[in-house]
Amino acid sequence: MRIAFISDIHANLQALEAVLAVIDAEGADRLVCLGDIVGYGADPQACVELIAERARGGAIVVKGNHDAAVANGVAGMSRHAASAITWTVEQLDGAARAFLADLPLAEAEDDRLYVHASPAEPLSWPYILETADAFAAFSATEARLTFVGHSHLPVLFHTLAGALYTGKTLSFRPDGEAEVPLAAIRRYIAVLPSVGQPRDGNPAAGWGLYDSGSETFAWRRVGYDVATAQERIRAAGLPDRLWMRLELGR
Amino acid sequence: MADPLALHEGMDIDGYRLMDKLAVGGMGAVWRVSHPDHAETLVMKTPFLKSGADVSTIIGYETEEMVLKRLSGRHVPRFVAAGDLRARPYLVMELVEGDTLESRLGDEPMEAAEVARLGALVAEALDSLHRQGVVHLDLKPGNVILSRRGAVLIDFGLARHEKLPDLLGEESDDPMGSPATISPEQLCGDRSRPESDLFALGVILFRLATGQYPFDEPTTLAGQKRRLYRPPVPPVSLNAKVPPWLQEIVLRCLEVDPGARYASAGQLLFDLNHPEQVSLTERAERHREGGPLARLAAWWRGRDLGQRPPSRVAPSRRASSAPVIVVAVDLAHGADPLALAVREHLARVIATEDGARIACLTVLRTRLVGEDPLRDAAGRNPYVVRLIALKDWAHPLGLGEDRLSFHVVEAVDPGSAILDYVRLNRADHVVMGARGAGALRRHLGSVSSAVVAGAACTVTVVRRKEDDDAAPDARAGEGLG
Numbered sequence: 001m002r003i004a005f006i007s008d009i010h011a012n013l014q015a016l017e018a019v020l021a022v023i024d025a026e027g028a029d030r031l032v033c034l035g036d037i038v039g040y041g042a043d044p045q046a047c048v049e050l051i052a053e054r055a056r057g058g059a060i061v062v063k064g065n066h067d068a069a070v071a072n073g074v075a076g077m078s079r080h081a082a083s084a085i086t087w088t089v090e091q092l093d094g095a096a097r098a099f100l101a102d103l104p105l106a107e108a109e110d111d112r113l114y115v116h117a118s119p120a121e122p123l124s125w126p127y128i129l130e131t132a133d134a135f136a137a138f139s140a141t142e143a144r145l146t147f148v149g150h151s152h153l154p155v156l157f158h159t160l161a162g163a164l165y166t167g168k169t170l171s172f173r174p175d176g177e178a179e180v181p182l183a184a185i186r187r188y189i190a191v192l193p194s195v196g197q198p199r200d201g202n203p204a205a206g207w208g209l210y211d212s213g214s215e216t217f218a219w220r221r222v223g224y225d226v227a228t229a230q231e232r233i234r235a236a237g238l239p240d241r242l243w244m245r246l247e248l249g250r
Numbered sequence: 251m252a253d254p255l256a257l258h259e260g261m262d263i264d265g266y267r268l269m270d271k272l273a274v275g276g277m278g279a280v281w282r283v284s285h286p287d288h289a290e291t292l293v294m295k296t297p298f299l300k301s302g303a304d305v306s307t308i309i310g311y312e313t314e315e316m317v318l319k320r321l322s323g324r325h326v327p328r329f330v331a332a333g334d335l336r337a338r339p340y341l342v343m344e345l346v347e348g349d350t351l352e353s354r355l356g357d358e359p360m361e362a363a364e365v366a367r368l369g370a371l372v373a374e375a376l377d378s379l380h381r382q383g384v385v386h387l388d389l390k391p392g393n394v395i396l397s398r399r400g401a402v403l404i405d406f407g408l409a410r411h412e413k414l415p416d417l418l419g420e421e422s423d424d425p426m427g428s429p430a431t432i433s434p435e436q437l438c439g440d441r442s443r444p445e446s447d448l449f450a451l452g453v454i455l456f457r458l459a460t461g462q463y464p465f466d467e468p469t470t471l472a473g474q475k476r477r478l479y480r481p482p483v484p485p486v487s488l489n490a491k492v493p494p495w496l497q498e499i500v501l502r503c504l505e506v507d508p509g510a511r512y513a514s515a516g517q518l519l520f521d522l523n524h525p526e527q528v529s530l531t532e533r534a535e536r537h538r539e540g541g542p543l544a545r546l547a548a549w550w551r552g553r554d555l556g557q558r559p560p561s562r563v564a565p566s567r568r569a570s571s572a573p574v575i576v577v578a579v580d581l582a583h584g585a586d587p588l589a590l591a592v593r594e595h596l597a598r599v600i601a602t603e604d605g606a607r608i609a610c611l612t613v614l615r616t617r618l619v620g621e622d623p624l625r626d627a628a629g630r631n632p633y634v635v636r637l638i639a640l641k642d643w644a645h646p647l648g649l650g651e652d653r654l655s656f657h658v659v660e661a662v663d664p665g666s667a668i669l670d671y672v673r674l675n676r677a678d679h680v681v682m683g684a685r686g687a688g689a690l691r692r693h694l695g696s697v698s699s700a701v702v703a704g705a706a707c708t709v710t711v712v713r714r715k716e717d718d719d720a721a722p723d724a725r726a727g728e729g730l731g
Contacts, residue, residue, distance in 0.1 A: 156415070162336075164305050172415035180414055181319075183312050185335045 005192050005208040007034035007149025011041030012196025015205035016050060018224035019195050034149040034192060035064025035116035039081060040242050041196050042232035044088045048096040063103035064116040065125040071101045080239045087238060113143035117150040127151045131169040134189050145188050152194035154219050158186045176202055179218035190217050203249035266294055266342060292330055296340045309417050310407030311339040316414060317406040321382055324399040325375035348397030355391055357461050359489040362496045365458045366522045371401040372451055373519035377676055380444040380515055383412040383566040387441060389450035390431045410441050412566060429467040434478045434506045434555055445508035448518055452503025459496055460488040464504060478506055481548045484536035494534035495525040501533040506551045513572030513605050516676050520574055523675060527655040572605040573678035578668050581612050581639045588683040588714055589643060595712045596681050597647060610644050611657045611671055612636055613664040633658055665700030672705050680709045
């Protein structure tokens with residue numbers, strides 16, 4: 001089975017459409033959205049509608065902290081994130097707000113776990129940035145493969161499993177696109193790049209592909225119409241920082 | 251109780267039938283195996299595993315499977331299958347016919363020409379490996395099979411792929427490699443440099459040329475680390491017959507600082523193929539172990555290396571940033587406008603490739619039948635005349651001797667001579683001129699079009715715009731057009 005992962009769309013419709021077009025062309029068996037459909041970008045309603053349509057077609061969607069903030073308020077968010085959510089709430093219709101409110105926090109499937117931030121205290125939305133964060137996440141789940149988003153910084157954490165366990169958590173940071181083999185003797189946490197607001201220095205929209213046949217995970221990147229996405233944010237009157245960062249991928 | 255993982259002849263493992271044991275080592279065994287889906291005989295490599303499985307052995311199998319699956323070409327065995335690491339780790343691959351380089355080792359030194367020939371086979375294999383983004387990191391005579399298709403490298407259990415996680419390096423802080431050949435930077439925890447394989451090849455060349463290993467085979471880490479601080483004795487002090495060019499090559503490979511070694515396996519291959527072109531330095535002149543000052547300087551270099559952060563440059567990028575560029579220039583008519591145009595273009599290429607090594611090549615046409623005159627009308631040797639013309643032509647490029655070499659090749663057919671040269675030296679780029687495109691030339695086929703059609707690398711053909719207007723067919727002769 002080939003599972004395509006998208007995460008941290010952040011209301012960037014141009015990036016989302018570009019990524020979905022590539023995923024459809026590749027013919028993945030399943031789509032998993034790891035949350036943060038809205039926030040920062042200028043097209044929250046259109047993005048929620050696109051994802052809701054995919055969910056009706058069998059896609060798995062979990063809730064991100066920005067999705068949760070639409071219903072719960074912006075407590076704990078940065079100034080720009082908070083102002084974007086306040087604006088976002090006004091753009092969403094009732095159906096879209098209900099779709100976001102009803103999203104599950106995590107989904108498990110076979111030996112895999114899908115969650116936005118981390119299996120460890122998912123509601124406090126911790127980032128998995130370093131091996132210590134990954135260690136806490138590994139300890140909080142039995143899943144062999146955990147897929148998360150949230151940090152916008154693609155990385156693969158892994159550890160030997162079972163009798164071979166050495167206590168060490170290792171990390172691999174892909175340089176742009178990369179495909180790594182997954183071994184049966186290890187457990188993994190794959191952190192996805194962001195679709196709509198990349199922060200790893202590469203402005204291309206990111207997504208991921210897990211292939212259970214070849215036991216590989218790949219980080220993929222797609223160029224999209226950054227200028228239109230920027231123009232939409234500027235026209236919406238959102239903070240300048242939010243459109244400026246898109247062309248830098250920072 | 252019988253060991254459930256014990257193997258015996260006739261046993262069936264996932265469809266692979268064990269035929270006979272080819273080799274047994276400290277870490278495992280290699281079996282000849284057959285499989286109904288495969289017509290040819292294969293080999294299966296299996297580890298000895300005791301209860302409380304040895305993690306580093308299993309990671310070695312995981313690494314080798316990962317790397318071998320992604321490698322191709324005649325310098326590696328073809329990957330066939332791998333066992334489940336949780337139940338029974340094994341690797342099945344093509345059976346490579348041939349002897350290991352280890353079996354060729356005697357106590358007596360080898361002739362320099364034979365050392366260079368064997369070294370070139372291994373350097374060619376390393377060049378192929380590094381271009382695929384893989385560093386072997388455990389190169390030693392036992393891991394080289396000399397087969398009819400060239401040197402085949404085996405045992406990728408410690409290897410590193412530039413695009414994949416470094417499982418071993420991250421799992422363990424202990425340096426891993428073989429006592430005789432492990433490089434200084436591996437001893438400092440850097441597992442990313444292709445120059446580590448060049449160091450190991452330097453150790454092998456030293457062993458072949460002198461009958462001894464330069465740093466012995468220390469079993470302790472402290473013993474192995476001595477190579478960071480103490481320079482090797484010059485090979486000539488152990489075998490008086492080692493020529494200066496070979497000593498230069500060996501000691502350059504054995505530099506403590508990876509940056510002071512050859513920039514790529516391709517450049518080392520080049521020197522091994524062209525002893526007469528090796529640019530000699532102080533290394534070639536050493537006669538015995540350095541005095542206290544040299545020892546102090548070596549200690550300082552080793553200390554410096556130990557404090558340096560591991561490098562992050564990808565092996566394949568390093569291989570491609572240190573290319574061998576062959577420039578084929580036609581000097582039959584002297585340094586004519588086309589030869590000057592080729593040089594001008596070459597200068598532009600060099601400006602963007604500061605690690606490049608330039609091989610200047612010119613073909614001296616010989617006759618198909620009959621003796622060629624040994625002297626021209628003025629009593630000069632045409633080979634020497636052409637070599638001097640070639641050096642004069644290249645002089646304005648202002649390149650140091652270490653980056654430039656000169657080759658006058660005598661051949662009946664310039665096109666195939668250039669192609670042979672390019673193939674032998676694994677050139678990355680050929681720059682050559684072409685005369686105008688007249689009807690006669692199209693009919694006969696030009697040298698440049700033969701090279702463009704036959705070379706496995708980039709070929710830049712330099713043409714003069716002016717030639718288009720002139721009558722090109724007037725310029726017949728031996729041109730490399």
